[in-house]
Every structure is written in C-alpha cells, then in structure tokens.
Amino acid sequence: MTISFDPTEHDHVGKPLPVRDAREKVSGRLRYANDLALAGMVHGALVRSPHAHAKVLRVDATEALALPGVVGVLTHEDTPRTVWDGCWFNYRGPALDGHARFAGDEVAAVAATTPEIARAAAALIRVEYEVLPAVLTAEAAGATGAEPVRDEGNLREPYVAEWGDLAAGEAEADHILHAVIDHPSQQMATIGRNACLADWEGDRVTVWTGSQTPSELKTGLAMALDIPQSKVRVQALPTGSSFGQWWSNNFMMITALLARKIGRPVKIELSNAECFATVKRRHKELSTGRIGVTEDGRITFLEIDHVMDNGGYGFKNDVGFFCVDNWGRAESGRCTVRAASTNLVTAGCMRGVGDVTLGNCVERLCDMAAERLGLDPVEFRLSHQLRTGEPLRHIMGHDVPEVAQARSDSKAFRAKVPADWPEPFVLSSGSTAEILREGAAAFGWDQRFVGWGKPNHCDGEIRRAVGVGTGIHCCGVELEGGTAATVRVNPDGSVKLHASVGRHGSGAETTQVQVAAEALGVTWDMIEMETGDTDSCPWSHGSIASNTMYRTGFATVSAAKDAKRQILEVAARNLFNCDPDDLDIRQNLVHRRTRPDNERYTIAEVLNAVRSDALGQFSTVIGRPTEAMPPSTTFARHFAAHFVEVEADVGTGEIRLLDYLACQDSGTVVNPHVLMNQVIGGAICGAGFALHEELHFHPETGAVMNDGFLDYKVLRSADFPARTQVIFGNSHDSVGPYGARGAGEAPIAAPVPAICQAVFNAIGCWVDLPMTPERVIAALDRLGHTPH
Amino acid sequence: MRLTLNRRETELTPAPLERLSDTLRAQGLTGVRVSCSEGECGSCTVLIDGRPVTSCLMLAAQAEGTSVETIECDDPATAALQQAFIEEQGFQCGFCTAGFILTARAFLARTPDPSEDEVREALSGSICRCGAYPFITRAVLKAAASLRGAA
Ligand code: FES
Ligand code: FES
Numbered sequence: 001m002t003i004s005f006d007p008t009e010h011d012h013v014g015k016p017l018p019v020r021d022a023r024e025k026v027s028g029r030l031r032y033a034n035d036l037a038l039a040g041m042v043h044g045a046l047v048r049s050p051h052a053h054a055k056v057l058r059v060d061a062t063e064a065l066a067l068p069g070v071v072g073v074l075t076h077e078d079t080p081r082t083v084w085d086g087c088w089f090n091y092r093g094p095a096l097d098g099h100a101r102f103a104g105d106e107v108a109a110v111a112a113t114t115p116e117i118a119r120a121a122a123a124l125i126r127v128e129y130e131v132l133p134a135v136l137t138a139e140a141a142g143a144t145g146a147e148p149v150r151d152e153g154n155l156r157e158p159y160v161a162e163w164g165d166l167a168a169g170e171a172e173a174d175h176i177l178h179a180v181i182d183h184p185s186q187q188m189a190t191i192g193r194n195a196c197l198a199d200w201e202g203d204r205v206t207v208w209t210g211s212q213t214p215s216e217l218k219t220g221l222a223m224a225l226d227i228p229q230s231k232v233r234v235q236a237l238p239t240g241s242s243f244g245q246w247w248s249n250n251f252m253m254i255t256a257l258l259a260r261k262i263g264r265p266v267k268i269e270l271s272n273a274e275c276f277a278t279v280k281r282r283h284k285e286l287s288t289g290r291i292g293v294t295e296d297g298r299i300t301f302l303e304i305d306h307v308m309d310n311g312g313y314g315f316k317n318d319v320g321f322f323c324v325d326n327w328g329r330a331e332s333g334r335c336t337v338r339a340a341s342t343n344l345v346t347a348g349c350m351r352g353v354g355d356v357t358l359g360n361c362v363e364r365l366c367d368m369a370a371e372r373l374g375l376d377p378v379e380f381r382l383s384h385q386l387r388t389g390e391p392l393r394h395i396m397g398h399d400v401p402e403v404a405q406a407r408s409d410s411k412a413f414r415a416k417v418p419a420d421w422p423e424p425f426v427l428s429s430g431s432t433a434e435i436l437r438e439g440a441a442a443f444g445w446d447q448r449f450v451g452w453g454k455p456n457h458c459d460g461e462i463r464r465a466v467g468v469g470t471g472i473h474c475c476g477v478e479l480e481g482g483t484a485a486t487v488r489v490n491p492d493g494s495v496k497l498h499a500s501v502g503r504h505g506s507g508a509e510t511t512q513v514q515v516a517a518e519a520l521g522v523t524w525d526m527i528e529m530e531t532g533d534t535d536s537c538p539w540s541h542g543s544i545a546s547n548t549m550y551r552t553g554f555a556t557v558s559a560a561k562d563a564k565r566q567i568l569e570v571a572a573r574n575l576f577n578c579d580p581d582d583l584d585i586r587q588n589l590v591h592r593r594t595r596p597d598n599e600r601y602t603i604a605e606v607l608n609a610v611r612s613d614a615l616g617q618f619s620t621v622i623g624r625p626t627e628a629m630p631p632s633t634t635f636a637r638h639f640a641a642h643f644v645e646v647e648a649d650v651g652t653g654e655i656r657l658l659d660y661l662a663c664q665d666s667g668t669v670v671n672p673h674v675l676m677n678q679v680i681g682g683a684i685c686g687a688g689f690a691l692h693e694e695l696h697f698h699p700e701t702g703a704v705m706n707d708g709f710l711d712y713k714v715l716r717s718a719d720f721p722a723r724t725q726v727i728f729g730n731s732h733d734s735v736g737p738y739g740a741r742g743a744g745e746a747p748i749a750a751p752v753p754a755i756c757q758a759v760f761n762a763i764g765c766w767v768d769l770p771m772t773p774e775r776v777i778a779a780l781d782r783l784g785h786t787p788h
Numbered sequence: 789m790r791l792t793l794n795r796r797e798t799e800l801t802p803a804p805l806e807r808l809s810d811t812l813r814a815q816g817l818t819g820v821r822v823s824c825s826e827g828e829c830g831s832c833t834v835l836i837d838g839r840p841v842t843s844c845l846m847l848a849a850q851a852e853g854t855s856v857e858t859i860e861c862d863d864p865a866t867a868a869l870q871q872a873f874i875e876e877q878g879f880q881c882g883f884c885t886a887g888f889i890l891t892a893r894a895f896l897a898r899t900p901d902p903s904e905d906e907v908r909e910a911l912s913g914s915i916c917r918c919g920a921y922p923f924i925t926r927a928v929l930k931a932a933a934s935l936r937g938a939a
Contacts, residue, residue, distance in 0.1 A: 026889065029818065677880055681918045710826055714915060718909050722905060
C-alpha cells in the first residue's frame with residue numbers, strides 16, 4: 001500500500017484510527033432511527049396507490065377512524081400544495097397532492113397507537129381513483145400525446161456537453177464503432193430500514209430520521225410544510241447502508257404533517273419492501289454511443305446519447321458524467337443526456353450516478369476501439385485519459401451564466417483564486433495514470449492479459465481472463481458552495497466540531513475529526529463531533545457527491561484554524577507576551593514554535609486566562625471558516641482503476657470473480673482503514689450491478705416486483721474474491737484538506753467496465769447487464785459457436 | 789413464557805403471533821437489528837442454544853425453554869470478535885454487524901481453526917450491503933486466532 005505523504009509529519013492525518021462509533025456498532029448500541037421512541041408517540045402507516053398513474057377522487061376514512069386505537073388520518077386535503085425540492089433535483093413535488101405518479105406512491109397516512117393497528121387502518125381507508133394512462137418507459141414518456149406524468153411535462157431540457165469539431169473528427173476516423181447498452185435500474189437495497197419521528201412544540205417541529213443530508217432535509221421540510229426554516233429542527237441519525245437512498249424523502253415530510261394534524265409525536269417506520277419499492281433507485285439508463293479512431297490510435301470523436309428515466313418525482317436533467325472528463329483527450333465529443341418522467345418509483349442519485357452507467361458506455365466504446373486496433377486496454381487508457389492540469393471537457397453548470405462568463409474570461413477569474421490553487425477549469429490533481437501503472441505491475445497485467453477476447457486459461461468449459469476498468473467522480477459539485485463548519489473550544493480545552501455530514505458508514509464522523517485535530521493541534525480524543533443537529537450545525541450539502549472530505553473537510557480545517565488563531569492570540573497577549581505567529585499548538589499544548597519544550601500551557605489554561613482578560617472576551621472560542629470555498633474555481637476528481645480476473649463457465653453461463661485489485665487516487669489518504677472499506681465496498685456494489693442486480697417492474701402497473709433480498713440478489717461474502725488488494729495513489733491536492741479529495745463513488749464505477757471486459761476476454765463477446773448465466777448463454781448463442 | 793435470555797432466567801409475555809425479533813427489541817436489545825424480515829439478510833441473527841437463528845422468522849413462543857443470546861450477552865468469544873471487528877474495521881454502517889458477529893461466534897465454536905474460504909462460506913447467509921466482507925473475514929480469522937491462543 002502506498003500512502004501519499006510522509007505520515008510522520010502528521011499526528012492524525014494518514015493514521016488508520018478506528019472509527020469513532022466502532023464500539024457502539026459492534027455492541028449493537030448505536031441508535032438508528034428505528035431504535036428511537038418518544039413519550040406519547042403514536043405510529044403512522046402509509047396508504048399507497050395500487051395504480052401507476054391516478055387521480056384521487058375521494059378518500060373515505062370512516063372505517064379506519066372507527067377502528068379502536070386509530071388517532072387520525074392525513075390526506076392531500078390537509079397538505080400544503082407547496083412543492084419541496086430534494087437536493088440535486090432528486091425529488092420535486094408536494095408531499096401529497098391527490099395525484100399518484102407510481103404504484104406505491106403515498107396518497108394518505110394514518111396514525112394509531114400501535115404499528116399493527118396503523119397498518120390495519122391503512123388497509124381500511126377507501127380511496128376512489130380515476131385511473132390515468134401510465135407512462136412506463138422513457139421512450140413512452142416522449143411519444144406524441146403521451147400522458148403528462150407531471151405538470152411541467154415529461155421531458156427535461158436535454159443536457160449537452162460538447163467540445164472540438166465532431167464532423168471533422170468523424171471524417172478523420174479510420175474506424176467507427178457503435179455500442180448500445182441498456183442499463184437496468186439498480187436498487188440501493190439498503191440494509192437497515194429507515195424510520196422518521198416528528199414532534200411539534202407549538203409551531204416548531206423536530207424530526208429524527210436517518211439522513212445523509214441534514215441541512216437539505218431541513219430545507220425540504222420547511223418547503224413541504226410551508227413554514228420558515230427556523231421552525232424546523234432536524235436531528236439526523238445514522239442510517240444503515242444508504243448509497244444515496246436516505247437524503248430527504250417524502251415519507252419524512254408526511255410524518256411531520258401527520259404529527260401536526262393529530263397533535264402528537266408520530267413515528268413511521270418503513271418496511272423492507274417499502275424501502276425497496278417506494279423511495280428511490282438508480283435511473284434506468286439507455287446509452288447509445290459511437291467512437292472514431294485512427295489507425296495510429298487517436299480518438300477523433302466520442303458521441304453519446306444517454307436516455308434516463310426520472311420516475312415519478314425525480315427532476316434531474318443530467319447525470320454527473322465525469323467519465324467524459326476522464327476520456328477528455330478525445331479530440332472532439334458530444335454527450336447528450338435526455339431525461340424523462342415516468343410512472344415508476346422515483347429515480348435519483350445512487351452512488352456513482354452517471355459514472356456507473358454512462359461511464360460504462362464510454363469505457364465500452366474505448367474498449368471496442370482498442371480491440372479493433374489490437375491495443376492493450378491499460379495502454380489505451382494511459383494514452384487517452386486526462387492528466388492533472390489538462391482542461392476538463394464537461395463543466396457542471398456550464399450553462400449557468402456566471403460559469404460561462406468565468407470560462408470566457410479565465411484570466412480575470414484566475415486572479416481571484418489563491419496563487420497556490422490550481423488553475424480553474426482544469427483537473428486540479430491526480431489522474432488514473434499512476435494507479436493504472438502501479439496496478440498493472442502489481443496485478444501482473446502484462447502476463448495475465450493475453451489479448452482481446454482471449455482467455456488466459458481454458459479447462460473444459462471453464463475460461464479465465466482478466467479485465468481492467470477505470471472510474472471517476474467529482475469531489476462535490478463545483479457550483480454547490482456554501483458548506484460550513486464550526487469548531488467550539490470549551491473552557492476545559494475540549495472541542496466540539498459541528499459539521500453536518502451523513503453517518504451511513506463512510507466514516508465522516510471520524511475523518512472530519514482527524515483533520516480538525518490536525519489543524520487545531522489537539523489530540524483527537526479531545527474532539528467530539530455533532531453531525532446531525534441542524535440547530536447547531538451550520539448549513540452544508542451533507543454527504544453527497546463525494547464532497548465530504550474535500551468540501552466539508554475544507555470548511556472543518558478552516559474553522560479549526562480560525563479557532564486556533566483565536567487561542568494563540570489570547571495566549572500571545574496574556575501569557576507569552578509575543579506575536580501570535582510565534583506560537584503553535586501541538587498535543588493540546590500551546591508553546592513557542594522555536595522552543596516547544598520550554599514554556600507550555602494547556603488550552604484550558606489559555607482560555608481560563610481570558611476570564612480576567614481586560615478585553616472582556618469569553619472563555620469559549622468559536623472558530624468558523626474564514627476562507628470561502630469559491631464553488632467554481634477548483635475542479636477536483638477522484639479516480640479508480642480496478643483489475644479483475646473472472647472465470648466463466650460457457651456451459652452454465654456462470655461468472656465467478658477470482659481475483660480483485662482496486663487502485664484508488666483520492667489524494668492524501670486521511671484514514672487508510674476508512675478508505676479501503678469505501679473502495680472495496682464500492683467494488684462489491686459495482687460488481688453486483690455487473691453480475692446480478694436489476695429491478696423488475698410490473699408490465700402494467702410498473703410496481704417493483706422484486707422488492708426484497710429474496711428476489712433481488714446482491715453479492716455475499718463468498719461471491720467476492722478472497723484475493724482482494726487495494727493500492728492508493730500518490731497525488732496531493734493543493735485545495736483539499738492536507739491534500740485529500742473525495743473517495744466514495746469512483747470505486748463503484750470502475751468494476752462494471754472491468755468485469756464486462758474480463759468476461760469479453762473470457763468468452764469472446766460482450767454480455768448485456770446484469771451478466772446473469774442466462775444472459776451469458778444468450779450472448780454465446782448469438783456468437784453462434786463456443787469460443788476457443 | 790420462560791426462557792434464558794442472555795444467561796438470565798427470564799419471563800416474557802409476547803403476543804400470540806409475535807416474532808422473536810420484536811419481543812427481544814421490546815426488551816431494549818437494540819442489537820437485534822431487523823432489516824429484511826424475511827430471513828434473507830441475517831441482521832436479526834441471535835443464538836438459540838448456541839445455534840444462529842434469524843429471529844425475524846421465528847415466533848417468540850418457539851423460544852420457550854431455550855437459551856437465547858444476543859450481541860448484548862457478555863461472552864468471551866463475542867468480546868474477541870468485537871475487538872477484532874474494531875481493529876479490522878469489519879463494518880461500515882454497522883447495521884449488519886451484530887448478526888455477523890453472532891453467526892461467526894457459532895461458527896468458531898464448531899470450527900475453531902477455519903480457513904479463509906471456510907469463513908467466507910460460513911458467513912454467506914448474511915448480507916453486508918456496505919461490502920465490508922474482506923474485512924469481516926479478516927476479523928473473524930483474527931478473533932479465531934486470539935481465541936485459540938486463549939484456550
Ligand atoms: S431481518 Fe431477519 S434475516 Fe433479515
Ligand atoms: S456494515 Fe453496512 S451493511 Fe454491513
């Protein structure tokens with residue numbers, strides 16, 4: 001394992017410290033939302049539409065209300081018509097509006113003294129529907145005369161990124177290759193179900209639920225309830241596995257509304273089937289692409305048309321396709337994303353959004369080109385993937401006027417950026433180059449890759465072969481900005497870090513403390529962190545888009561440095577009688593930089609000296625970010641290069657993973673344990689998508705048919721190779737905290753093309769996703785002969 | 789009904805069709821995590837007379853007269869596994885962890901010196917969606933070694 005700096009220069013950064021809540025996790029004491037109860041609480045259950053698309057004509061709750069134990073019912077008639085927006089357009093709609101947009105959509109809710117009574121009451125609520133024509137595919141959504149799923153119409157404005165002269169690129173190409181890849185919808189398939197509890201005190205509501213995005217949830221609740229944000233307090237709790245499922249979800253809005261209606265605290269706990277079928281999923285995405293290459297290996301153009309479905313309430317018009325950046329050396333390109341609303345369960349950002357799907361299409365096209373030219377896939381990536389300092393092809397928000405302006409006048413814009421920061425609009429640091437090279441060497445690629453479509457081992461019906469794939473994702477989205485943190489140093493020298501991040505297993509509650517401890521100079525046991533309480537944590541995007549280390553970490557470090565500055569000013573004035581710049585803090589002790597062992601005071605001593613400070617300061621220090629993080633000036637990405645060996649049985653169609661190497665470039669590694677877990681976890685979820693995972697929708701109602709682990713297969717322990725290795729790249733980012741960038745999403749993007757390529761090399765043809773035994777056999781049948 | 793719960797004689801009065809997982813959670817044993825409720829994920833695993841059982845599929849009444857142990861039960865093998873899970877970081881979100889530890893405890897009781905592949909197979913009844921499997925495997929091997937050392 002290579003680590004990107006000399007760990008001895010840091011006290012906390014780079015150390016494999018155990019995660020902060022490890023003891024609670026192994027002892028079963030960590031409190032998830034479904035463990036929580038409130039005094040006087042009642043239980044809610046949701047009434048869901050059986051139809052894909054329908055108007056609610058009448059809700060008759062007479063029978064339900066007559067059931068002993070039932071406390072009250074909420075319908076769209078009690079619900080403000082204000083539309084709430086989930087972050088990054090993952091949801092747009094009123095909490096309830098009498099219009100069911102998918103089978104499983106909420107139409108009413110009921111509260112009762114026990115969950116069983118609530119569920120029984122929900123079944124007794126009679127809803128009269130006017131059934132509307134259902135739009136079940138993106139294609140149908142765009143057809144003339146299609147029934148509108150939403151008032152805004154079914155189609156979002158196409159999102160286009162283009163560069164160079166496509167026509168010239170096409171004319172110059174010696175070979176043009178095509179691919180069409182139908183990406184099924186993946187389910188987050190969370191382990192752990194979520195619950196939401198809401199309690200009103202007067203006109204103010206507190207909501208407890210598992211969420212990666214506490215601040216966004218507060219914003220969403222204020223919109224859905226039509227009240228000021230000051231009246232909403234979110235106490236976000238740890239989630240089970242999430243992968244983007246638990247951001248802000250409509251059932252949370254309904255819980256708060258139901259509690260307000262009946263005047264009692266309410267808890268709604270979703271069943272596993274509800275988690276699978278009614279909340280969120282990855283989009284169904286159909287990628288159609290072409291690539292042109294010259295005989296000498298130049299990519300002259302890359303063109304992709306990508307169609308995705310948003311389901312009922314998603315409102316995205318793009319998927320963050322950083323994969324196009326990664327192959328940005330292509331001389332020209334056009335990538336068009338077209339999104340449509342359908343009467344299927346809402347689709348939104350699942351881990352690696354876009355880079356898992358569209359990224360797979362880009363990688364496929366490049367692999368097809370490399371195969372045609374007989375070039376090694378590692379070498380082909382090394383030749384064509386972007387390097388540090390090269391211009392990005394696709395700038396998120398390129399159509400936003402201020403971004404367009406900044407790009408067109410980049411000199412003036414450059415002047416606003418700190419001198420030691422990277423040039424704007426270019427890749428800030430890192431690339432796939434180093435991890436590809438190191439990975440290829442460690443994997444023995446040159447010996448194990450024996451040519452395109454050729455297994456390196458055959459035995460009866462068994463074929464073995466290797467594959468490589470690369471993945472990329474952002475480190476937060478440039479335009480998002482605004483993320484903050486505060487660091488409060490108490491009179492006894494203990495520290496509380498307030499930064500709103502998710503606790504879904506990504507270790508942010510640990511790594512944020514590591515960078516805060518490093519910046520402040522205290523030992524990490526002195527710091528506690530609050531992640532979920534929106535009354536104390538400043539606004540932040542939360543843990544989405546791999547932004548937690550890069551952006552929240554930046555704010556955390558900045559706030560810690562501000563707290564440190566204040567402490568040193570007090571110490572300089574009251575104790576040392578020197579310039580604050582001559583002082584430093586390490587291991588909780590304030591000392592002179594030049595003579596660290598001479599005169600030393602604890603932080604508590606410094607802050608207690610303030611009690612008599614003539615300037616009347618307080619003995620609590622609050623640090624806040626002093627450096628803005630200009631959202632559009634620095635473009636960081638993180639990278640994955642995965643190497644895999646598979647075994648295909650051409651008789652049964654079964655694919656087994658034999659060996660796996662995951663290489664990751666996230667800049668500085670803040671906690672190797674946490675990062676390894678993220679990398680392997682991503683690889684396993686991506687491998688699941690490549691091999692098994694696919695939601696099935698009912699042909700008439702669009703309802704999710706495989707709404708549990710019985711019918712939705714995910715990888716288990718024995719399905720992933722025992723031989724698994726991780727290598728970290730060595731880059732350093734001049735903006736990210738101690739050189740670190742994002743981490744969690746490139747690792748789910750790389751396995752899909754890597755495994756597809758390995759299967760191609762084993763059996764000589766590309767297989768549709770997911771590559772189940774039936775599909776492998778079907779692909780072999782199309783090939784018309786048993787290979788080799 | 790009477791049973792031994794975490795090594796104490798206990799009297800419980802579950803409703804007629806109550807699932808064991810609900811009964812145990814109602815006792816404040818939050819380590820009994822319920823996820824799928826259909827016996828597929830293993831997060832609700834408890835030990836009944838030393839055997840791992842998915843408590844979401846079992847009626848509470850069926851536990852009458854048995855010895856039920858959850859992650860909350862003080863036990864040297866559980867402690868060794870917990871320590872190894874912390875050191876190897878055999879989890880991310882932690883929702884599946886108690887189930888994996890109890891499954892591993894029962895497995896190590898039968899197979900004190902397992903191979904890596906035996907561990908991977910033995911744990912395949914459970915799901916860790918976060919994908920901590922390689923670290924879980926390492927943790928179980930490490931705990932096995934430390935328990936053998938202690939024996
Ligand atoms: S909750 Fe019991 S096996 Fe999943
Ligand atoms: S740690 Fe999250 S499911 Fe295993």
